[in-house]
Amino acid sequence: AQTVTQSQPEMSVQEAETVTLSCTYDTSESDYYLFWYKQPPSRQMILVIRQEAYKQQNATENRFSVNFQKAAKSFSLKISDSQLGDAAMYFCAYRTSGPGSARQLTFGSGTQLTVLP
């Protein structure tokens, strides 16, 4: 079974600074997807960024980028120019991609990010 580990329960960052959230995962599969989701106080899970395991290039979405290290099974999220609206719980998630395979997301335990003005 796949597992996702987020070792930082809480992080804080100064507004306009950069912060990196860590995530490691364990799987025996070679093809899969990795995600970072954000859950603000409204509770709605919002996709921040997605990475396909077969792609060597790290995904980037505006101020959000990832450092995907497949061999190390590491998938960290970097938030640049942090804004107050970035404050939320961040979840790292894994999903297999093979045909007929389980399609559910496996989530880490989350990192609560505080942005300080």
Next chain:
Amino acid sequence: KAGVTQTPRYLIKTRGQQVTLSCSPISGHRSVSWYQQTPGQGLQFLFEYFSETQRNKGNFPGRFSGRQFSNSRSEMNVSTLELGDSALYLCASSLGQAYQAFFGQGTRLTVV
């Protein structure tokens, strides 16, 4: 385009009762998944439906069940509620496996 809609948003039930939660996916989405979120166990997968068929089920007791209708709307039912069933229940919809999952705002269930 309307997002994923979950009803009700909040629910208080008594131990032993049963409850039904509803999820309306984004128009055109045929895959609906349910997750339970608690402070102790985090986010756990309950089940997934695609075109009215349950494709996958998580490690939950038989008291948890679900179904999907022909319009892709889904319901989940929990019978004989226990205090430990208190949680945020999240529904997610997608076009299919390779596509992004969009989440609703959840239903907060409190069992007293």
